[in-house]
Amino acid sequence: xxxxxxxxxxxxxxxxxxxxxxxxxxxxxxxxxxxxxxxxxxxxxxxxxxxxxxxxxxxxxxxxxxxxxxxxxxxxxxxxxxxxxxxxxxxxxxxxxxxxxxxxxxxxxxxxxxxxxxxxxxxxxxxxxxxxxxxxxxxxxxxxxxxxxxxxxxxxxxxxxxxxxxxxxxxxxxxxxxxxxxxxxxxxxxxxxxxxxxxxxxxxxxxxxxxxxxxxxxxxxx
Amino acid sequence: xxxxxxxxxxxxxxxxxxxxxxxxxxxxxxxxxxxxxxxxxxxxxxxxxxxxxxxxxxxxxxxxxxxxxxxxxxxxxxxxxxxxxxxxxxxxxxxxxxxxxxxxxxxxxxxxxxxxxxxxxxxxxxxxxxxxxxxxxxxxxxxxxxxxxxxxxxxxxxxxxxxxxxxxxxxxxxxxxxxxxxxxxxxxxxxxxxxxxxxxxxxxxxxxxxxxxxxxxxxxxxxxxxxxxxxxxxxxxxxxxxxxxxxxxxx
Amino acid sequence: xxxxxxxxxxxxxxxxxxxxxxxxxxxxxxxxxxxxxxxxxxxxxxxxxxxxxxxxxxxxxxxxxxxxxxxxxxxxxxxxxxxxxxxxxxxxxxxxxxxxxxxxxxxxxxxxxxxxxxxxxxxxxxxxxxxxxxxxxxxxxxxxxxxxxxxxxxxxxxxxxxxxxxxxxxxxxxxxxxxxxxxxxxxxxxxxxxxxxxxxxxxxxxxxxxxxxxxxxxxxx
Numbered sequence: 001x002x003x004x005x006x007x008x009x010x011x012x013x014x015x016x017x018x019x020x021x022x023x024x025x026x027x028x029x030x031x032x033x034x035x036x037x038x039x040x041x042x043x044x045x046x047x048x049x050x051x052x053x054x055x056x057x058x059x060x061x062x063x064x065x066x067x068x069x070x071x072x073x074x075x076x077x078x079x080x081x082x083x084x085x086x087x088x089x090x091x092x093x094x095x096x097x098x099x100x101x102x103x104x105x106x107x108x109x110x111x112x113x114x115x116x117x118x119x120x121x122x123x124x125x126x127x128x129x130x131x132x133x134x135x136x137x138x139x140x141x142x143x144x145x146x147x148x149x150x151x152x153x154x155x156x157x158x159x160x161x162x163x164x165x166x167x168x169x170x171x172x173x174x175x176x177x178x179x180x181x182x183x184x185x186x187x188x189x190x191x192x193x194x195x196x197x198x199x200x201x202x203x204x205x206x207x208x209x210x211x212x213x214x215x216x217x218x219x220x221x222x
Numbered sequence: 223x224x225x226x227x228x229x230x231x232x233x234x235x236x237x238x239x240x241x242x243x244x245x246x247x248x249x250x251x252x253x254x255x256x257x258x259x260x261x262x263x264x265x266x267x268x269x270x271x272x273x274x275x276x277x278x279x280x281x282x283x284x285x286x287x288x289x290x291x292x293x294x295x296x297x298x299x300x301x302x303x304x305x306x307x308x309x310x311x312x313x314x315x316x317x318x319x320x321x322x323x324x325x326x327x328x329x330x331x332x333x334x335x336x337x338x339x340x341x342x343x344x345x346x347x348x349x350x351x352x353x354x355x356x357x358x359x360x361x362x363x364x365x366x367x368x369x370x371x372x373x374x375x376x377x378x379x380x381x382x383x384x385x386x387x388x389x390x391x392x393x394x395x396x397x398x399x400x401x402x403x404x405x406x407x408x409x410x411x412x413x414x415x416x417x418x419x420x421x422x423x424x425x426x427x428x429x430x431x432x433x434x435x436x437x438x439x440x441x442x443x444x445x446x447x448x449x450x451x452x453x454x455x456x457x458x459x460x461x462x463x464x465x466x467x468x469x470x471x472x473x
Numbered sequence: 474x475x476x477x478x479x480x481x482x483x484x485x486x487x488x489x490x491x492x493x494x495x496x497x498x499x500x501x502x503x504x505x506x507x508x509x510x511x512x513x514x515x516x517x518x519x520x521x522x523x524x525x526x527x528x529x530x531x532x533x534x535x536x537x538x539x540x541x542x543x544x545x546x547x548x549x550x551x552x553x554x555x556x557x558x559x560x561x562x563x564x565x566x567x568x569x570x571x572x573x574x575x576x577x578x579x580x581x582x583x584x585x586x587x588x589x590x591x592x593x594x595x596x597x598x599x600x601x602x603x604x605x606x607x608x609x610x611x612x613x614x615x616x617x618x619x620x621x622x623x624x625x626x627x628x629x630x631x632x633x634x635x636x637x638x639x640x641x642x643x644x645x646x647x648x649x650x651x652x653x654x655x656x657x658x659x660x661x662x663x664x665x666x667x668x669x670x671x672x673x674x675x676x677x678x679x680x681x682x683x684x685x686x687x688x689x690x691x692x693x694x
Contacts (some may be wrong), residue, residue: 001555062668066628068635070646071667077658087644127475164539168639175541182549189550196538196546275598308600318595321692322613332599364693388586435554 009185010194020177021181021198027094027173028160034099035159039106046111057107069162074095077169094166095194102159106152112142113148150214157206161199174198226289228253228417229274229386229458235282236269240356243269246283253433256418258360258432258449261439262464267421271388272417276307284370288385292397315391317371319363319378325350326359331380344383349377369400373407380411387411389420393427405431425468429453437461480658481665491648492669498644499631501566506573506630507623513574514581528578535575540633544568549641565637573630580626584619585611615691620687628677632670645669 001184010017045057060128064072076097117140125135167175178195227250236244248364259267272278274285276293284294292306320328329346329382333339352392353373363371372392379387389408393401405427411419411467412431421426428435428449435452437445437460445452456462481488515530535543547568554559559567588611596606638647649666653659 003556012626062675062678066632066678067667067670068632070635071640071663071670073657074650075663077643078653079663082660161537161539164541165636167541175539178542179545182545188545189553192542192546192550196534196542199539199542200537201550207533207537213527233534272594277594277597303602310598312598314591314595318589320592320610320614322617328683330602331600331609336600362691364691378599393642437624 003189005192006187007190009187010181010190011180013185015183016177017039017174017195017198022176023171024160024163024173027163027166027171028092028156029097029146030095030155031098031159031163034095035102035106035155038099038103039152042103042107043110043114046107047114049211060100060191061104061107065108069098069101070168072101072167073165073169090166090169090171093180094163094171098159099131100168101162102155105155105158106148107153107180109148109151110144113144113146113151115210118149119144138148147217150210150217153210153213157203157210159213160203164199226255227251227286228255228288229419230286230289231274231283233283234270234273234280234285236266236273236278237281242441244283247441247442249436249446251417251419253269253417253456254415254419254433255436256412256416256431256433257436258420258422258434259436259438260422260428260430260452260464260468261437261444265439267438268390268439271312271390271419271421274386275310275312275388276302276304291442308382308473309385310388311379311382311386312388312390313372313375313379315394317363317368317375317395319371319374321363324360324362325355325366325374328363329381330375332378333381336418337382339381346377346381349380352372353377367400368396369403372396372404376404376407376411386417386419389418389422391421393422425453437464437466477524477658480661481504484652484662487648488645488666488669489650490645491645494642495631495634495644495646496673498562498565498633498637498642498655499588499627499634502569502573502634503569503627503630505566505665506577506626506672509570509574510577510579511581513580514585517578517582518585527596531571532575532578536579539674540568541571541636541639544636544640547571548678561619561642564640565640568607569634569637572633576626577623580619580622581615584615585624588619614692617688618669620688621681624677624681628674631674631677635670 042057042061045053046061048054048057073094076093077090080093080096088139115126121139122135125131125139130139162172164175166180167171174195178191182191185191229249229251231247231249234244234247234249235242237450247270249257259270261267264322269278273280273293278416279300279319280293282295285292287303287306287309290303290306292303294301319325320331320446326343329349330342333342333345339345347356347359350359353376354378355370355373358366359369361394363374366374375389375392391406393404396404401424408418408420409431416429418432420428432449434446435449436443437452437456438462445456445458447457451457452461453465456465495546497612513528513532517529517532518527544565548561550565551564551567592610592614596602598609601610634644635646637644638650641647645666649662649669650659653662656662
């Protein structure tokens with residue numbers, strides 16, 4: 001016992017952790033780009049009448065939601081290159097795996113939000129002669145986006161945390177740099193605590209904002 | 223010996239921040255009374271019932287039950303005598319049955335768990351029988367119609383043999399065709415001499431069930447008398463104005 | 474290189490053992506997590522500020538950091554701090570249980586919040602107060618409302634349990650990827666373990682929806 005904390009080595013290597021964090025943020029940002037756009041497209045496909053559209057979307061969503069993210073990352077990393085004879089930067093694979101995972105979860109969020117548009121709103125549109133695209137654009141979409149916002153933000157921050165998994169396939173993100181540093185300096189407690197604190201410092205404010213938004217929605221609805 | 227009033231509310235004050243709900247309201251009722259309280263919406267009719275039930279703090283005044291101090295202000299706090307509180311029962315607008323329990327256990331929960339009343343189940347079955355709900359004893363609240371739920375809620379309140387039963391807009395949430403069955407149960411209780419205090423918007427029902435009608439507005443009792451007086455021939459201008467408006471709306 | 478779907482079947486017994494470990498770990502941590510989550514949800518409503526603060530800090534910490542770093546911390550840092558080696562299985566249970574407790578406490582918090590105020594009024598009118606109110610009215614309703622989310626949490630925990638492979642626990646993920654490495658057949662093996670995870674998780678997610686509608690119907694009063 002009597003372990004003495006020494007943060008010296010961590011401070012000295014803060015720039016490495018910083019570089020790692022940039023990679024994590026890049027992964028998160030790009031994954032969110034895919035997640036927000038592809039997620040919406042998939043949500044529309046989920047609601048389509050034609051099975052050709054609906055079934056692949058359903059399969060994709062269920063596959064990504066019902067398997068561990070770790071296997072998704074590892075699968076993209078090892079299997080996609082072999083299957084498609086595609087050898088690209090590991091970052092691309094990381095972004096694809098996380099992005100599609102997020103798209104699957106966001107699609108559910110969008111779908112639930114679209115479903116939450118009250119029937120009366122559609123009736124009102126019909127009564128006002130609003131149809132087709134203008135109905136989607138001015139009534140359904142604003143309502144759905146507002147309703148989906150907390151879920152999309154929560155999913156977005158979750159993928160930031162899940163992005164730590166790419167460390168296991170040697171993408172030099174924050175987690176990976178932390179792991180390296182912990183091994184090199186024999187200072188796991190200090191290193192992992194600082195790394196955890198960095199993840200927390202970025203996640204916590206956003207989840208706080210989500211809570212605020214949800215509280216406001218609750219108040220408006222009450 | 224003069225018998226004490228069943229309920230006596232004396233100089234009741236209640237405010238939420240700047241908003242004064244009651245400004246010295248006084249009211250008394252005898253054992254044989256069925257009091258219907260009418261008045262403008264937002265005038266605190268439901269709040270009055272909630273105070274008598276002991277669900278709300280008061281700002282001033284006191285309430286007596288059977289001549290004994292029941293609710294009063296003491297040291298800046300509202301003091302409620304819980305022994306006396308147990309003798310008052312209440313039925314709410316939204317039934318508020320326990321959704322996780324079947325009908326029989328909705329009735330027996332309070333008597334069994336809090337008072338250890340023996341044979342609560344037999345008593346519950348008898349009450350359900352009396353209200354035509356015996357077949358529903360093992361059903362869950364979600365399987366009942368609104369009217370049935372409200373009758374169960376009344377039966378549940380009766381399980382504790384209250385000396386006074388409060389009804390807070392118990393038919394307001396019901397579909398019109400279900401109102402009659404609940405009112406019939408209340409009429410039956412009235413025939414058995416159950417003292418009641420009722421808040422309702424149904425003036426026709428008020429006339430039928432009330433022994434006294436109380437018009438409360440502006441935080442005080444404006445007029446208090448038999449239904450023939452308050453509803454048909456009000457003595458105070460303010461009551462007349464209100465009653466005329468309500469009946470005009472009905473036509 | 475051609476795809477040979479028969480390969481995973483040659484190792485079915487090893488994969489089954491791995492799945493057993495994953496499931497066992499999930500169930501143990503779920504049970505501990507539910508208990509811990511309920512206690513935490515109550516602590517968050519405590520009148521004592523320090524109790525509330527500790528509960529909030531715990532929940533936010535475990536929800537706000539990657540599970541992987543929680544796992545690493547408990548596997549590599551905790552033994553140094555306490556000066557003892559709790560062993561892999563205990564460390565894995567500890568780590569995932571703490572995570573499960575944090576997410577479950579949120580589940581219970583939401584369930585408690587969803588009990589209408591009128592239920593409390595009714596209970597006061599009927600003289601049901603204090604511990605009786607908690608045991609006979611609040612707890613059963615909170616549990617009922619929490620069941621669908623608890624099931625979802627179970628699925629989430631089962632998926633997160635794959636992370637313990639990263640610290641060398643022989644779960645489904647670990648055994649599957651080891652075989653993949655040894656045989657040089659990542660496509661077949663990794664696809665196979667993905668399918669196994671899916672086969673367990675998917676039916677559970679279907680049940681969640683069913684259970685939810687049934688419970689909501691029951692509670693719709």
